[in-house]
Amino acid sequence: MDNSKCISKLDSNDWEKAWKDELGEEIKKKKFWTKDTPKINFEKIAIKDEYHDKLIEKLILDENDTVLDLGCGEGAVTTLVAEKVSEVVGLDSSDMMLDLLQQRIDHGNIENIQTKKMKIEDATVDTVGKFDIVLASRSFMGIHDIKNVLINSNEISKKYVFLAVFGRRNWRIEKKFYEKIGKDYPDFAPHDYIFNMLINLGIYPNIEHFDLEGNRKYDDLDDAFIRMKWKNENLTEDEIDKIKPFLKENLTLNKEDGMLENTLDKSDLVLIWWSKDSYNW
Template sequence: MLFKIKIEDINDIDWNYFWKEGLKEKGNLGVNKNWDKAAEPYEKLNAKDDYTDKLINNLILDKSDSLLDIGAGEGSVSIPLSEKVKNITAVDSSKKMIELFDKRIREKSINNIETIEMDISDINLDSIGHKDIVLASRSINSFPEMEDLLINLNEIANKYVFITFFGPNNWRMEKEFYNFIDKNYTDHPSYVLLLNLLEQIGIYANVINLDVGPVRTYDDIDEAMVNGKWKLDNYSDKEKGQLHEFLSKTLQVDSKTKKLFNPLDKPDWVLIWWKKEDQMEI
């Protein structure tokens, strides 16, 4: 149903409330993914992805900059960035991610990155101090208290804030499958809510679609079931059979590598960024 409200009431919409309601509907409110468990597979999957290059090409950086990387993971973004800025403070709440990150720092003899085990909700000007650049890459998609966080990140930044969020096509393949089995699919709350929220707190942000390339290829359908994005534990035996049928219809053969791939299986990431001075006085 589409709501019609008076135009003067738009400014009274509590966008943070709708963000949290969206997370609740999706089943992600207050659910902390086990990043310790996901750390090693994440590192492997990341290596095949052109996300990092696409992101870095869109950042505005100077060799003299200090940079805060929030939810830095195993350093997939911070490590290549360490050559482009003066120093990096990398924060993550997962012990395992920090361990992997520290190992990579040692192996590569990098000396301008400091890793800190800390939760995003504890990040503010008092705990971190000012940094030229603030970056949150793929790490705050399910963070509930977005208004407080965005205000804190903006306070910390001297120059720019860069954040990436899921784009609307990130789950196109899953949605098609749900459609195929006549099941209702609940979307993740849209980044557009956050653009409205940012405007409400006086920040006019820019949006870029990063157009990340497809990542996953498979030898056969069984591998596509196990190594794809599918959460097989959530599916009944009947649904697993339907998934097999769906994949046999949708997977295509790459003419060069002869591997299977799904053209709908494309990560969709949106970069939202703003310059510190581009803010309205409110």
């Protein structure tokens, strides 16, 4: 891909403003999970799928590498990366997600993963140190201070930065729900903004699309309710109560594996990555 043909006339500050405008006002989001939510087992929420396999195939990893996984979540990617490298630090701001990751670590007797509770925005060389690889798997959505996060990610990395972000063909079933209740689904394609911000910062990244074929699948309605991206901070309690009846109408049983699915429910993901040796920055 010839990145020079994609350079925008906007500078990085303009792209950052456009990103923030798309996200809207920064607010503290409501959570489906609270301190009173029963403890969830990691095997319930973190399902390995074709994305995880294809991501690992694309990453450039060495057995001696150290990796910082920004926004590690429940650790589905973190644990796979740990099989390939010397050490991984999974960073996340959610106690729930870090608990699920710790369950994975304990279950697999994994010795080379450390967890760190911290917002992605607060990860700098001063707060976390240097790593060979910085990885962020689908974790940059909702971050307002995105330009500084990109700068910090680049500074933390000694070898490569890998960012897996969403394209435009996502959340179709969620959008269908919003359409049914008469609302616009608040989404955008972050790879457009991130790519152009990087270009204006003097970083010329590689862009690769994941060729994902399968639908997202769910154990049951509760599983789908938890794992889908409902943007619930934009919904009233009455509207949230309509989600499960909507899922019952729109998910069908796959007779081969017994999982619920919908043919609209596919992921569109893009990998943005660069080598620290490929430019002077």
